[in-house]
Each structure stands twice: as structure tokens, then as C-alpha cells.
Amino acid sequence: MLTGLNVESLKELTVDSYQPNHRLTGQPAIVYKKLRAASSNRPEDRELHLPLLEMEELYLDESVVKRIEKVIGLTLALTQKIRADAPPEIATRLFIFEDVDRSWKEGSRAVVPIDPKGKTATWYERFCADEGLRTLFGDDFRFNIARCRPTLATNMVLAGATLFEVQVVLGHASIQTTATYLDGKNLKPAFNRTISEALENIVSRSRDFINEEHTSEQDELTDIDDSQDGFHETLSGCGCRNPYNPSKNVREVTKYVKGTVCKYWNMCLQCDSAIVTERSLPKIIVYRRRVEAALDTGSPAIRSRKELFEDAIKLIDGILQPDVVFPAHIIRNAEYRAATMDDVLVDHLIYQGI
Numbered sequence: 001m002l003t004g005l006n007v008e009s010l011k012e013l014t015v016d017s018y019q020p021n022h023r024l025t026g027q028p029a030i031v032y033k034k035l036r037a038a039s040s041n042r043p044e045d046r047e048l049h050l051p052l053l054e055m056e057e058l059y060l061d062e063s064v065v066k067r068i069e070k071v072i073g074l075t076l077a078l079t080q081k082i083r084a085d086a087p088p089e090i091a092t093r094l095f096i097f098e099d100v101d102r103s104w105k106e107g108s109r110a111v112v113p114i115d116p117k118g119k120t121a122t123w124y125e126r127f128c129a130d131e132g133l134r135t136l137f138g139d140d141f142r143f144n145i146a147r148c149r150p151t152l153a154t155n156m157v158l159a160g161a162t163l164f165e166v167q168v169v170l171g172h173a174s175i176q177t178t179a180t181y182l183d184g185k186n187l188k189p190a191f192n193r194t195i196s197e198a199l200e201n202i203v204s205r206s207r208d209f210i211n212e213e214h215t216s217e218q219d220e221l222t223d224i225d226d227s228q229d230g231f232h233e234t235l236s237g238c239g240c241r242n243p244y245n246p247s248k249n250v251r252e253v254t255k256y257v258k259g260t261v262c263k264y265w266n267m268c269l270q271c272d273s274a275i276v277t278e279r280s281l282p283k284i285i286v287y288r289r290r291v292e293a294a295l296d297t298g299s300p301a302i303r304s305r306k307e308l309f310e311d312a313i314k315l316i317d318g319i320l321q322p323d324v325v326f327p328a329h330i331i332r333n334a335e336y337r338a339a340t341m342d343d344v345l346v347d348h349l350i351y352q353g354i
Contacts, residue, residue, distance in 0.1 A: 002068050003048060004152035004169050007145050009034055011114050013094040018072050027051055028065045034171050046171050053156075053169065086111040120145075150181075157182065160253070162307060198270050198311075199318040206276045206325050209239070237284030238268035239275040247272030266308060269315045276319055278330055285338035288316040 005013075009032045022029040028050045035044050053064040075094055082098050083091060090096055090113045099119055102110040114120055124143050128134055134141050149170070156166050167178040234240055246254075246262040250271045254264050268274045276284060291309045322328035 001148045002064055003030060004149050005032055006149055010095065014092045015076065015094055017094060025049060052165055082109060082111050085109040199315055202269060202274055203325055209275045234268050237280045237287050239277050239280055240273050242273060269312050276325060278326060281334035282337040282341055284316055285335055286341050288313055
């Protein structure tokens with residue numbers, strides 16, 4: 001439930017699989033094997049760094065690392081007396097137990113590993129009965145350890161984890177596997193598109209807008225007129241065709257109230273309505289500068305949105321590449337203009353964490 005490891009990986013865990021201080025990162029980690037995913041160029045040995053699971057929305061009362069440490073400590077204490085009687089091939093496994101029925105029949109202690117198809121199945125039945133799961137989910141409900149893996153992925157998605165975080169936790173070699181895994185369970189992580197996809201979308205929209213509205217003489221670098229129909233500049237510099245109607249991906253992860261002006265400026269770059277124009281380019285450059293400065297300070301006000309801001313910087317850097325949306329001379333002029341702009345408003349937005 002805590003780690004999302006699949007059943008085969010759990011069976012293979014050893015007494016020293018948990019490393020409180022990883023040799024390279026210094027972070028607590030679990031070293032495990034994923035046999036099914038092993039290949040000639042991808043080893044079976046994997047590592048799960050536990051801070052990836054530290055999500056406040058999931059573990060409010062105690063950190064996941066502390067919970068895992070307690071589970072492992074309890075398991076070692078419970079198996080201490082029987083470990084000396086375990087067969088050599090399973091003596092170092094973390095999860096072993098005594099098959100009491102077999103011990104009684106054979107007249108000696110029989111220590112066995114977890115086998116979901118064997119003795120462990122009786123635990124599932126007892127768990128369902130004790131917890132009243134069939135009362136909740138119907139007589140056909142079947143519980144097994146494997147159910148915990150998609151449950152963790154679901155909870156991570158609902159808590160705001162990125163697609164990449166879920167990929168690492170589940171140990172998938174390809175992010176496409178993770179995407180398929182989540183799609184198959186009708187899960188759509190908030191802002192689960194890759195940066196490259198988000199960049200491609202905003203570039204396409206911005207080019208279309210420029211082609212529709214641009215004239216060589218009228219689009220000089222002047223302040224935007226917010227009364228202009230069809231375009232409203234947000235305080236992060238993006239253009240919005242309709243600030244009263246943010247796209248679905250923004251509405252799903254914010255407390256947007258229908259009929260009001262969207263105030264979630266820090267999500268503009270990934271909104272399906274966002275565009276970038278030559279006139280708004282200087283403010284986007286200022287916004288990027290202040291976001292980077294805020295990240296450097298580690299302000300508590302933006303800590304929960306750190307990854308959102310890091311993604312925003314990547315997107316802006318992509319937009320500022322010559323000839324992606326604008327030629328080099330326009331970007332250079334926008335940078336000159338940005339150097340003279342007052343960034344107080346941008347500071348206020350970032351530090352408020354809106």
C-alpha cells in the first residue's frame with residue numbers, strides 16, 4: 001500500500017532491501033527486483049527513492065518514510081524467531097511466515113515465502129471478512145495484494161503527482177506504459193502532458209493567432225489594450241481569448257468559479273486557451289525571471305507549486321528559442337524591453353502562490 005511495488009517484487013525483498021541512506025543520493029530508498037521487466041539491456045534490479053512518495057495529501061499525520069520504516073521493523077521483529085528455521089534460499093527474504101498447518105503435519109517448523117496462489121489466499125479471504133469489503137463492494141469482490149499498486153497510482157494522481165513521478169514509482173521503463181496504465185483505469189493526471197507536448201500546443205496556437213491578427217505596422221511593442229476584443233493579457237504575460245472560460249485542464253485542478261474571471265495566472269502557459277504575442281513577450285520574460293528568483297529563494301509560499309513553476313520556466317525557454325514562435329531580433333528587443341519593466345505585480349502573483 002505504501003510503495004506500490006508489485007507482488008513479485010514484494011516476494012523478492014530481502015532484509016537489507018531498505019537503505020536509509022542511499023549510497024549516491026543519501027535519500028532513503030528500497031532496492032528491489034522487477035523480473036518481468038528485465039531484458040538484455042535493462043537489469044532486473046531497481047531502486048525506489050521514497051521521497052517520491054512524500055505527498056502531503058496522502059500522508060498528513062506521518063511521513064511515508066517513517067511508515068515504511070515501521071512496517072519493516074515490525075516485520076523483522078515478527079520473523080526473528082522463525083528466520084533460523086527458514087530454508088537457505090529464503091532465509092534473507094523480508095517477508096516469510098510459518099505455515100502452521102504444515103508444521104503440525106510434518107512435526108517441525110515449516111517456514112515459507114509469500115505465495116499469493118497458495119496459503120496467502122486464506123489471508124485475503126479473512127481480510128475481506130474482517131473489513132466488511134464484500135458488504136461495501138458486493139459478493140463478487142476479490143481482494144489481493146496486487147490491488148494496492150493501482151490504488152497508490154490513483155491516489156498519487158488525485159494528489160497532483162506528475163506522470164513522470166508515477167512512472168518512477170511504478171518502475172515503468174517507458175512513460176508510454178505509465179500513460180496506458182493510467183488511461184486504462186480512467187485516470188488523467190492534472191497537467192499530465194509532457195513539456196514538449198505543451199510547448200507544441202502553445203506554439204501552434206500562438207502562430208495561428210499571429211497569422212490572424214498580425215500586421216507589420218500595428219504590432220509594435222506597445223502596451224496591450226485590454227479592451228481589444230478576442231485578446232486579454234494575463235499578469236504572467238500570456239494572452240487569453242476568454243478569461244471567463246479557462247480550459248478544462250485548469251478547471252479540474254483549481255477552485256475556479258464559473259462566471260468569474262480566471263485568476264490562476266501561474267497556470268496560463270499550460271491552459272488550452274493560452275497564446276503568446278509579440279506585445280506580451282516582454283512580460284513573459286519578466287515573469288520567467290521572477291519565477292526563477294522565487295524558486296532560488298525556496299519561498300514557503302510557492303513550495304507546493306514548485307514543479308508547476310519549473311515546468312513554466314521550461315515552456316518559456318522553449319518559446320524564447322529563435323524561430324520557434326518569433327525570430328531572434330524580436331526576442332532580443334523583447335529582452336531589452338523586459339529589462340525596463342516593473343516586476344512588482346509579477347512578484348506579488350508568484351509569492352501569493354496563485
